[in-house]
Amino acid sequence: MYALADCNNFYASCERVFEPHLEGRPVIVLSNNDGCVIARSQEAKLLGFKVGDPIFKFKDVVKQHKVIVRSSNFALYGDMSRRVMQTMRLFSPDVEVYSIDEAFIKLDGLKGRNYEEVMRQMREAILQWTGIPVSIGIGKTKTLAKLANHYAKRTPEVGGVAKVPQKPDEMLKTVEIEDVWGIGRQWSKKLRNIGVSTAFDLVSVEPESIRRSFNIVAMKTVMELRGCTYFKFEQSPEQRKTLLRSRSFANPVTSWQKLSEAIASHATRASEKLRNEDLVAKVLRVFFHTSLYNRTDPRNSAHATVELIPPTNVTHTIIKAALGAAKPIWKEGFKYKRAGVQLLDLSSGPVQCSLFDSQEGQDRDKRMMVLLDAVNASMGAGTLHFAATGFTNVMQMRQLRRSPRYTTHWDELPKCLCGLD
Amino acid sequence: MVEELRLPLVGGRVEAGFPSPADDFIECSLDLNEQLVANPIATFFVRASGNSMDGAGIHDGDLLVVDRSVSPAHGSIVVAIVDGGLTVKRLTKRGARMSLTPEPNKLDQGRYAPIEVGKNTDATIWGVVTWSLHRLQCTR
Numbered sequence: 001m002y003a004l005a006d007c008n009n010f011y012a013s014c015e016r017v018f019e020p021h022l023e024g025r026p027v028i029v030l031s032n033n034d035g036c037v038i039a040r041s042q043e044a045k046l047l048g049f050k051v052g053d054p055i056f057k058f059k060d061v062v063k064q065h066k067v068i069v070r071s072s073n074f075a076l077y078g079d080m081s082r083r084v085m086q087t088m089r090l091f092s093p094d095v096e097v098y099s100i101d102e103a104f105i106k107l108d109g110l111k112g113r114n115y116e117e118v119m120r121q122m123r124e125a126i127l128q129w130t131g132i133p134v135s136i137g138i139g140k141t142k143t144l145a146k147l148a149n150h151y152a153k154r155t156p157e158v159g160g161v162a163k164v165p166q167k168p169d170e171m172l173k174t175v176e177i178e179d180v181w182g183i184g185r186q187w188s189k190k191l192r193n194i195g196v197s198t199a200f201d202l203v204s205v206e207p208e209s210i211r212r213s214f215n216i217v218a219m220k221t222v223m224e225l226r227g228c229t230y231f232k233f234e235q236s237p238e239q240r241k242t243l244l245r246s247r248s249f250a251n252p253v254t255s256w257q258k259l260s261e262a263i264a265s266h267a268t269r270a271s272e273k274l275r276n277e278d279l280v281a282k283v284l285r286v287f288f289h290t291s292l293y294n295r296t297d298p299r300n301s302a303h304a305t306v307e308l309i310p311p312t313n314v315t316h317t318i319i320k321a322a323l324g325a326a327k328p329i330w331k332e333g334f335k336y337k338r339a340g341v342q343l344l345d346l347s348s349g350p351v352q353c354s355l356f357d358s359q360e361g362q363d364r365d366k367r368m369m370v371l372l373d374a375v376n377a378s379m380g381a382g383t384l385h386f387a388a389t390g391f392t393n394v395m396q397m398r399q400l401r402r403s404p405r406y407t408t409h410w411d412e413l414p415k416c417l418c419g420l421d
Numbered sequence: 422m423v424e425e426l427r428l429p430l431v432g433g434r435v436e437a438g439f440p441s442p443a444d445d446f447i448e449c450s451l452d453l454n455e456q457l458v459a460n461p462i463a464t465f466f467v468r469a470s471g472n473s474m475d476g477a478g479i480h481d482g483d484l485l486v487v488d489r490s491v492s493p494a495h496g497s498i499v500v501a502i503v504d505g506g507l508t509v510k511r512l513t514k515r516g517a518r519m520s521l522t523p524e525p526n527k528l529d530q531g532r533y534a535p536i537e538v539g540k541n542t543d544a545t546i547w548g549v550v551t552w553s554l555h556r557l558q559c560t561r
Contacts, residue, residue, distance in 0.1 A: 021505025083462050128489060129460075415467070417470055
C-alpha cells in the first residue's frame with residue numbers, strides 16, 4: 001500500500017503561512033529574474049494563469065484582479081519542504097521524497113491500522129505544524145496512489161484524503177487519460193484515437209497490446225492501475241525529480257577545505273548523473289551535520305537551498321552553487337560527520353537562456369561537459385575533475401518581489417504586532 | 422535552520438601529564454535549543470513589534486519562540502491571525518467564547534482593547550508562544 005502526499009499549490013501556500021492576508025487572493029510566483037510564472041494559487045489558476053506564462057504579457061490582468069506577484073523564495077520553500085517531509089517521517093519511516101512538494105509513503109509498516117485514518121492524522125499534523133495544506137491519495141500501487149491523490153485534489157468533499165476503493169471503477173472513470181501518472185501527452189493523444197479516454201478505459205485494455213503499441217513502461221502503468229506493483233520504492237515511470245548524493249565521513253571533518261572538497265565531489269557526481277539522464281536541475285540543497293549519536297561534542301546541522309539560474313547540469317556551475325551556499329553556513333569548531341548535495345526540481349526541458357548568461361557561454365559549457373564525460377568514461381571516473389578551491393558568489397538575480405526568508409535569516413523573521421489593533 | 426551551540430558545563434585546562442580531576446565531571450554540554458525548542462519541525466521564530474504585551478514580558482523587538490504543535494489553552498500567549506496580519510495576544514476562553522487580550526504595562530492599560538473572537542472580528546490561532554527572549558545588553 002502506498003500513499004502520495006502532495007502539497008497544494010506549494011509555493012503560494014508557503015507565502016501564505018507568513019502572510020495570511022494573501023489567503024483567498026490570487027498569488028503567482030515568478031521564475032528567476034522575475035520572468036515567467038512558475039507557481040499559482042488556486043485563485044490564480046482560475047484566472048487562467050499557466051505555468052510558463054511570461055508575466056509582462058499579463059500586466060492588465062494583474063492590475064485588474066489585484067494579483068499578488070512574488071519572486072521565487074527558495075530559501076523559504078526549501079525549509080518548509082523539509083518540515084513537511086520530516087512530519088511525514090513521524091508517521092512512516094519509508095518516505096520517498098519525489099519532488100520538493102510531494103512524497104510517496106509506504107504504508108505496509110502500519111499493519112493493522114486504518115491507513116486512511118492515519119493519513120488524515122498526518123494531514124492534520126502537517127497543516128497545524130507547518131501551515132501547509134496537503135492532499136493525500138492512497139492505493140495499492142504508486143500509480144493508484146497518484147490517481148487517488150488527483151481525485152482528492154478535485155473532490156473537496158473528501159477532505160483532502162482519498163483512497164482507491166475496493167471497486168475502483170467509478171473513481172477510475174473520473175480520471176482523464178492525460179492525468180494518469182506516466183502517460184505523457186503524446187501517448188494520451190494516441191490512446192484517445194483508439195477510444196481510450198479515461199483511466200477506466202486504460203485498465204480495460206489488454207496489457208500486452210499496450211506493450212506492443214507503446215512500450216514496456218506503458219504496460220507497467222496499466223498493470224499498476226490493475227493493482228499489481230511494478231514501480232517499487234524509488235522507482236517511477238517518469239524521469240526522476242530529485243537526486244541525492246551524500247556520504248558519511250570516515251573521520252570527522254573540521255576544516256572548510258575538507259568539507260568543501262566533499263561537497264564538490266558530491267556535486268560532481270550528482271552533475272554526472274544528471275547528464276547521464278539528460279536532465280537539468282533548478283534547485284540545489286546542500287547540507288552537512290555533526291554525528292547524530294555523539295552527545296558530548298558540540299552539535300551542528302546546517303542546510304541551505306539555492307536556485308540554479310538557469311537550470312543546469314554543468315559540473316562547475318553546480319559545484320560553484322553548492323560551495324557558495326555552504327560557505328556562509330559552515331562554522332568553525334564542529335566535527336562534521338556527513339555532507340551531501342541534493343538536486344531538486346529536475347526536468348529535461350530545454351535549458352532556458354538567462355538574461356545574464358550568453359548562449360556562447362552555455363555552448364562552451366556543453367562542449368566542455370561532453371569532453372569531460374568522454375574522458376572519464378574511457379579513462380576511469382575522476383580522471384578529469386575540477387579543482388574546487390576558490391569560488392565566487394552565485395550570480396545575483398533580479399528578485400524585486402521576493403518575500404522575506406522568514407525561516408532561515410535572523411533579520412528577516414516574521415513581525416508580530418503587539419500594538420493598537 | 423536550527424543551529425546547535427553547545428557550551429561546556431565544566432572547563433578544565435589541559436596540561437600534559439596531569440589532567441585536571443574536574444574533567445572527569447564533563448558529561449555533556451548544554452544546548453539551549455533543548456530548552457527552547459521542543460519540536461523543531463513545528464517551531465518558528467518571530468519578532469515582536471509594539472508595546473501591547475509589555476505586561477506579559479514581551480517587549481518591542483523581542484524574539485519569540487512559537488510552537489505550532491502546542492494546543493492553545495486558556496491563558497496561553499498566542500500568535501493569532503487578525504485582519505490578515507500576525508499579532509501577539511493572551512488567549513482567554515470562557516465556555517465557547519474566545520477573546521484575545523492585550524497585556525500592556527499598568528500605565529498603558531485602557532489603550533488597547535481586547536478582541537472578542539467571532540463577534541466583529543475573525544481570528545485564527547497561528548501558534549503558541551512558548552518563550553520570549555529579551556536582550557538585556559548588546560554583546561556585539
